[in-house]
Amino acid sequence: MKNPVTQVTLKNGMKVMLKEIHTAPIISSWVWYKVGSRDEATGKTGISHWTEHMMFKGTKKFPANILDRSISREGGRWNAATSRDSTRYYETMPAHKIDLALRLEADRMTNSIFTEKEVASERTVIISEREGHENEPMFLLGEAMQNAAFRVHPYHHEIIGDMADLRSITRDDLYTHYRTFYVPNNAVLAIAGDFETKVMLQRVRELFERIPKGEMPSRLIRPEPERKGELRLTVEGPGETTFTQIAYPFPSATHPDYFALQVLESLLNGASGLSYKTCRLYRALVDKGHTVDVSGWSESTIDPFLYRVTMIHPPDRKPEEALTVFDDEIKKLQDKPVPAVEIARAVKQARAVFAYGSENITHQAFWMGYTSMFSGYSWYTTYLNKLAKVTPKDVQRVAQTYFQSSKRLVGTYIPNGKGA
Amino acid sequence: MAASKMKHVNSSMPSPEDVYQASLSNGITVLARSNFNSPSVNMGGYLPAGALFESDEKLGLADFASSMFMRGTQKRSFDSIYNELETTGASLGFDSGVHNTNFGGRALVEDLPLLLKLLAESLITPTFPADEMERLRAQMLTGLALRAQDTSDMADLLFEQMLYGDHPYGRPTDGYVETIRSITRNDLETFHRLHYGPRGMVVVIVGAIQPKKAVEAVEKFLGGWQVPGQLEAPPLPTLKPVRKTLKRHHAIAGKSQSDLVVGMLGPNRKNSDYMAASLGNSVLGQFGMMGRIGDSVREKSGLAYYAYSSLHAGIGPGSWEVIAGVNPSNVRKALGLIEKELRRFVKNGVTKEELADSQANFVGRLPLSLESNGGMVSAILNIHRYNLGMDYYQRYESTVRSVKREHVVEVARKYIDPEKLVIATAGPGKG
Numbered sequence: 064m065k066n067p068v069t070q071v072t073l074k075n076g077m078k079v080m081l082k083e084i085h086t087a088p089i090i091s092s093w094v095w096y097k098v099g100s101r102d103e104a105t106g107k108t109g110i111s112h113w114t115e116h117m118m119f120k121g122t123k124k125f126p127a128n129i130l131d132r133s134i135s136r137e138g139g140r141w142n143a144a145t146s147r148d149s150t151r152y153y154e155t156m157p158a159h160k161i162d163l164a165l166r167l168e169a170d171r172m173t174n175s176i177f178t179e180k181e182v183a184s185e186r187t188v189i190i191s192e193r194e195g196h197e198n199e200p201m202f203l204l205g206e207a208m209q210n211a212a213f214r215v216h217p218y219h220h221e222i223i224g225d226m227a228d229l230r231s232i233t234r235d236d237l238y239t240h241y242r243t244f245y246v247p248n249n250a251v252l253a254i255a256g257d258f259e260t261k262v263m264l265q266r267v268r269e270l271f272e273r274i275p276k277g278e279m280p281s282r283l284i285r286p287e288p289e290r291k292g293e294l295r296l297t298v299e300g301p302g303e304t305t306f307t308q309i310a311y312p313f314p315s316a317t318h319p320d321y322f323a324l325q326v327l328e329s330l331l332n333g334a335s336g337l338s339y340k341t342c343r344l345y346r347a348l349v350d351k352g353h354t355v356d357v358s359g360w361s362e363s364t365i366d367p368f369l370y371r372v373t374m375i376h377p378p379d380r381k382p383e384e385a386l387t388v389f390d391d392e393i394k395k396l397q398d399k400p401v402p403a404v405e406i407a408r409a410v411k412q413a414r415a416v417f418a419y420g421s422e423n424i425t426h427q428a429f430w431m432g433y434t435s436m437f438s439g440y441s442w443y444t445t446y447l448n449k450l451a452k453v454t455p456k457d458v459q460r461v462a463q464t465y466f467q468s469s470k471r472l473v474g475t476y477i478p479n480g481k482g483a
Numbered sequence: 484m485a486a487s488k489m490k491h492v493n494s495s496m497p498s499p500e501d502v503y504q505a506s507l508s509n510g511i512t513v514l515a516r517s518n519f520n521s522p523s524v525n526m527g528g529y530l531p532a533g534a535l536f537e538s539d540e541k542l543g544l545a546d547f548a549s550s551m552f553m554r555g556t557q558k559r560s561f562d563s564i565y566n567e568l569e570t571t572g573a574s575l576g577f578d579s580g581v582h583n584t585n586f587g588g589r590a591l592v593e594d595l596p597l598l599l600k601l602l603a604e605s606l607i608t609p610t611f612p613a614d615e616m617e618r619l620r621a622q623m624l625t626g627l628a629l630r631a632q633d634t635s636d637m638a639d640l641l642f643e644q645m646l647y648g649d650h651p652y653g654r655p656t657d658g659y660v661e662t663i664r665s666i667t668r669n670d671l672e673t674f675h676r677l678h679y680g681p682r683g684m685v686v687v688i689v690g691a692i693q694p695k696k697a698v699e700a701v702e703k704f705l706g707g708w709q710v711p712g713q714l715e716a717p718p719l720p721t722l723k724p725v726r727k728t729l730k731r732h733h734a735i736a737g738k739s740q741s742d743l744v745v746g747m748l749g750p751n752r753k754n755s756d757y758m759a760a761s762l763g764n765s766v767l768g769q770f771g772m773m774g775r776i777g778d779s780v781r782e783k784s785g786l787a788y789y790a791y792s793s794l795h796a797g798i799g800p801g802s803w804e805v806i807a808g809v810n811p812s813n814v815r816k817a818l819g820l821i822e823k824e825l826r827r828f829v830k831n832g833v834t835k836e837e838l839a840d841s842q843a844n845f846v847g848r849l850p851l852s853l854e855s856n857g858g859m860v861s862a863i864l865n866i867h868r869y870n871l872g873m874d875y876y877q878r879y880e881s882t883v884r885s886v887k888r889e890h891v892v893e894v895a896r897k898y899i900d901p902e903k904l905v906i907a908t909a910g911p912g913k914g
Contacts, residue, residue: 134771138844138848156847191785191808302628337569341562355625422518
């Protein structure tokens with residue numbers, strides 16, 4: 064494969080992934096910590112995301128205003144995000160300025176301050192962020208679905224956290240969370256761009272290898288028991304539009320059925336990153352006027368999560384009618400194998416999406432780190448081949464296994480007609 | 484460290500030497516640039532047909548018409564057009580603004596002919612099938628029902644109505660429920676026939692193809708298009724200035740957050756004030772964590788997750804806006820902080836350090852915005868649309884660095900009068 068990746072584990076256990084790309088004078092550097100909402104117990108929900116916000120509040124060496132200013136004045140782009148399984152920080156910079164990003168990340172891996180004052184001001188910022196989400200009917204429905212789908216597993220709560228916890232989490236809770244999970248042996252540094260591997264690796268060692276190894280954080284292990292029977296729920300709120308969401312438990316990203324399910328998903332709701340007007344659900348539901356839109360998605364997670372389909376209903380149609388059409392489409396996939404040509408199409412679509420992604424250095428660095436959170440980089444490099452090996456029979460089998468109505472949840476957002 | 488292996492750093496920027504430009508005999512301009520780093524190609528462009536041509540009774544007509552182009556042509560149905568695209572992993576789409584209908588797409592390079600064929604068929608021979616039209620109408624009406632519930636969209640809509648009044652920029656390009664309901668198939672066909680043609684059309688192609696080949700491909704599919712009666716856009720009317728601060732609230736019950744827009748008119752893109760205003764705007768509400776506005780409203784007061792300013796500079800009179808989403812009980816407090824920052828900005832301008840920071844940011848971030856084919860297409864389109872000169876990015880650093888503090892304070896005072904603000908809010912309660 065072009066542009067091989069150099070993978071090294073430092074003495075303190077931190078994994079380093081380096082990929083030289085010389086198409087633009089840019090370097091993108093990502094630090095990934097294996098901590099997310101999956102690691103949060105009741106009472107501390109949202110703490111990973113809040114910790115991520117606190118990481119921008121500065122260290123002794125890089126106080127908040129200096130931190131921000133230093134990156135921005137070099138024309139860098141930087142940000143962070145918290146997911147269910149991981150938290151990531153990135154800087155994409157002009158190549159000759161990347162050293163600043165590396166020094167900053169090495170420093171804030173252990174030296175972030177977390178003052179009481181900053182925690183207090185960030186509490187209201189995050190509450191405001193959650194209030195913004197609560198303005199959206201789809202957030203309200205999605206959160207209710209997730210709460211109902213996971214009674215035991217910490218995927219129960221949204222990444223932003225519950226309002227009660229956002230009001231009660233303390234500075235010490237946050238700092239303890241930071242010190243527990245932000246250790247080099249729980250981190251991956253992925254860098255792609257215009258550098259020489261040998262030179263870059265030496266600099267990474269200088270900056271990161273001296274950070275002492277920590278105790279490997281313990282994990283909450285609370286597998287979700289299998290659902291016995293379909294669950295239905297409703298959420299009521301402002302507006303005039305009715306939405307339905309259907310959710311099926313899906314296996315983790317490393318499960319042997321993952322790739323057959325990716326193909327199945329592509330047939331149902333289209334390929335990620337492309338338009339989806341000829342996928343099976345669009346043709347059956349939107350083309351026939353049962354819904355005004357339909358979309359579906361799954362996530363690549365460490366533990367089993369969900370495949371979800373959202374339908375937006377026109378005012379004159381009943382959600383039940385669309386659900387019957389949806390069920391018929393699932394039944395077709397369960398009853399007989401799909402034509403091989405449909406699988407070939409899904410593979411070609413994925414190939415195109417991969418080609419578009421290779422134009423962008425930030426994107427390439429993202430994938431190295433992202434896949435290492437739940438698997439390894441080979442998961443990414445072998446993705447297309449594994450997709451191409453999926454057979455019509457595989458697709459039929461996974462349709463039968465995972466799309467059982469007794470395991471699913473169906474939620475409806477019912478507008479109360481107010482708000483305008 | 485991190486020694487660069489790039490031989491010509493400036494090769495990442497478009498220049499007169501590497502952007503090939505051709506004019507087809509029917510008036511279409513084609514601009515093309517090679518990038519062989521990935522086997523893909525991006526295409527973008529526009530035609531001078533947009534909401535400017537709409538009557539008040541038929542608002543949303545340009546958007547409706549251009550959204551119908553791919554829903555059936557003389558040769559292909561909606562499903563067969565999208566089947567060709569999606570089977571190859573390609574994409575193509577249209578959207579309309581006030582002045583133009585824009586289009587964009589991407590494909591693996593071997594599928595560029597397919598992309599151009601579908602672009603040409605959609606533009607030249609759309610059939611506006613009645614069933615597809617009703618399906619799209621239902622989708623647009625749902626979009627409007629969702630817009631009516633979106634505090635950010637509604638604050639923005641109200642702001643534009645207040646700032647621009649009966650000027651075309653004060654009207655939403657996606658229309659209103661009653662105007663979308665009133666549009667007929669005949670309206671769509673007529674709008675297409677009168678306003679879409681090759682004159683003024685621009686196509687930009689960037690990707691794994693020799694520029695001349697790209698021009699030949701466009702010529703093959705679009706070179707024969709002729710529309711003798713293609714109408715010219717009406718000139719923009721003059722704008723009535725705002726005489727004192729205006730404040731209005733749009734109530735949406737049951738929401739947890741209110742959105743606010745505070746603003747005024749700004750320069751258009753060709754105005755010589757543009758770069759100074761843009762750098763001033765960076766200091767005011769962009770640089771780092773959303774500039775001074777972010778620092779005051781978010782960092783120091785903890786009132787908002789987002790609070791920033793933005794400059795919208797296009798063909799006609801632009802707008803300069805400060806935007807924030809806050810708890811409904813904090814609207815007044817946030818507005819107070821924003822007004823305070825605007826007064827300070829107008830009184831003292833920016834410091835030497837602040838200006839230098841934003842200048843460095845503008846210069847440094849350039850390669851990032853140009854690294855993908857899509858970014859390059861946008862850059863070339865902007866150069867062409869605003870007549871900036873193909874060497875614009877080669878000169879960019881000196882243009883940015885030539886702006887002085889006095890220019891920034893001058894444009895701040897020219898455009899921002901803290902006694903004549905337009906303030907729009909949307910959220911629960913009376914505002």
